[in-house]
Amino acid sequence: DLSVADVAAKPAKTLPDAQTVTSVKHWTDRLFSFRVTRPASLRFRSGEFVMIGLPGENGKPILRAYSIASPNWDEELEFYSIKVPDGPLTSKLQNIQPGDEIILRPKPVGTLVxxxxxxxxxxxxxxxxxxxxxxxxxxxxxxxxxxxxxxxxxxxxxxxxxxxxxxxxxxxxxxxxxxxxxxxxxxxxxxxxxxxxxxxxxxxxxxxxxxxxxxxxxxxxxxxxxxxxxxxxxxxxxxxxxxxxxxxxxxxxxxxxxxxxxxxxxxxxxxxxxxx
Ligand code: FAD
Ligand code: A2P
Missing domain, CATH: 3.40.50.80 (Nucleotide-binding domain of ferredoxin-NADP reductase (FNR) module)
Known part of the structure; x- marks a missing residue:
């Protein structure tokens, strides 16, 4: 069994499908954009969307659809987001900082291609x-x-x-x-x-x-x-x-x-x- 000290000493577990936030820009009190690292294997057609999110209280991720705002040749991924005051995802997502991790499911889809x-x-x-x-x-x-x-x-x-x-x-x-x-x-x-x-x-x-x-x-x-x-x-x-x-x-x-x-x-x- 793990003691409290063992648990505390254990490095934070990296999220599955984790990507690291590289920059964040707030445009208004309701709108912000951010960039994250791009999984090496992710190919997409410009205009498609992916599921992104953060871990929830119970460990179950809160995932939402997001259009990829960056073009497919870019080495990072950019997203442009609303801030919904009581929104399960964006009430938290609006606080992300460079260095934080988000979840990104690398399965792009969409009709705007x-x-x-x-x-x-x-x-x-x-x-x-x-x-x-x-x-x-x-x-x-x-x-x-x-x-x-x-x-x-x-x-x-x-x-x-x-x-x-x-x-x-x-x-x-x-x-x-x-x-x-x-x-x-x-x-x-x-x-x-x-x-x-x-x-x-x-x-x-x-x-x-x-x-x-x-x-x-x-x-x-x-x-x-x-x-x-x-x-x-x-x-x-x-x-x-x-x-x-x-x-x-x-x-x-x-x-x-x-x-x-x-x-x-x-x-x-x-x-x-x-x-x-
Ligand atoms: P939710 O519970 O998901 O939403 C709460 C309420 O907020 C919704 O019922 C709706 O009334 C309102 N709302 C949600 N999103 C928006 C929005 N973007 N603009 C205005 N009102 C909204 N959102 C983005 O910010 N950027 C994107 O690129 C983006 N791409 C999407 C692509 C697809 C195909 C779909 C279906 C949705 C997309 N969304 C996008 C919406 C996104 O999936 C979430 O709804 C949003 O991030 C809010 O999440 P939430 O959990 O905070 O609140
Ligand atoms: P309007 O101010 O005349 O409602 P919202 O902030 O409500 O999501 O709307 C975003 C923009 O889309 C607003 O400028 C709004 O204009 C416009 N809009 C909302 N609904 C429609 C619609 N059915 N057709 C055209 N424009 C719309």
Missing amino acids: LDALLPGKRMWFLATGTGIAPFASLMRDPETYERYEQVVMMHTCRTAEELTYGRELVENLKHDPLLSELYGEDFANRLLYYPTTTREEGPFMGRITDNLTSGKVFADLGLPAMDAANDRAMICGSLAFNTDVKTVLEGFGLHEGANSDPKEFVVEKAFVGDGI
């Missing part, structure tokens, strides 16, 4: 809130620009500060050495960014659904309205957002596809529930 769409001219990424996470991966993947001439990132949040993670990511991308080397000065014109707020005054406002149906986003960016021949889209937000955007895209003649049946758009929930 380039292979689930037919070739086309222009790719629309349509997201609210943390729904930008899979697109943070796809926007940083050169494969996206190999397949599509133009990428439009529409991101909508209630307030401007909630857009900051995405805004900084897009601004940094415009000066990204890898993408600039591949596409030169022209790259800035290939990634169009259309952030809007709905509950705070700003230069661009309104719901994604409204800006698509009114044609405002097309007028502002100098683009033709969406059509099935040229436009492809990926949707990631709340269930209500996804349902409403799907209806709008179907109105433009686009059809929902899947990994096994590529068409003009794909949809994935950014979270399950009514939102907070």
Whole structure:
């Protein structure tokens, strides 16, 4: 039998599927991002999600789905997270520090992958809130620009500060050495960014659904309205957002596809529930 002293002397047991946190950044009181080590064997397609978590009180892990926000060429993994005050996982996860361990089940899956769409001219990424996470991966993947001439990132949040993670990511991308080397000065014109707020005054406002149906986003960016021949889209937000955007895209003649049946758009929930 182990004495108390034996137990105390035993080194802390490493979690199964443990990865080490390398950096953490808090964007608002409700949003943060963090990076962790990447398991050597983990291969994924940009846009996919994995299960991550922390050990629970009873030793049983609390696991949740998280989109990988980093591109598949990155040596670390990045995640962009909500902080739900009473959330079983995020009430704890929001306190992680560099050097801490998290659990990461290395089985990536998901519908927001380039292979689930037919070739086309222009790719629309349509997201609210943390729904930008899979697109943070796809926007940083050169494969996206190999397949599509133009990428439009529409991101909508209630307030401007909630857009900051995405805004900084897009601004940094415009000066990204890898993408600039591949596409030169022209790259800035290939990634169009259309952030809007709905509950705070700003230069661009309104719901994604409204800006698509009114044609405002097309007028502002100098683009033709969406059509099935040229436009492809990926949707990631709340269930209500996804349902409403799907209806709008179907109105433009686009059809929902899947990994096994590529068409003009794909949809994935950014979270399950009514939102907070
Ligand atoms: P939970 O008990 O899981 O959630 C409590 C309530 O909080 C939910 O019912 C919902 O109303 C609300 N909520 C949960 N997540 C969000 C969110 N992201 N935005 C707004 N409201 C929310 N979350 C992320 O933060 N980043 C991601 O990249 C991400 N990717 C996901 C991918 C998929 C496919 C799915 C299904 C979910 C994803 N989520 C993501 C949500 C995530 O799985 C958890 O729900 C979230 O981390 C909160 O966990 P929790 O245990 O603290 O609270
Ligand atoms: P709004 O402020 O008009 O509700 P939330 O913070 O509630 O998760 O919402 C995130 C963003 O998504 C908000 O800007 C919100 O706009 C917008 N939104 C919520 N539901 C929908 C929907 N069904 N269609 C379009 N946009 C939506």
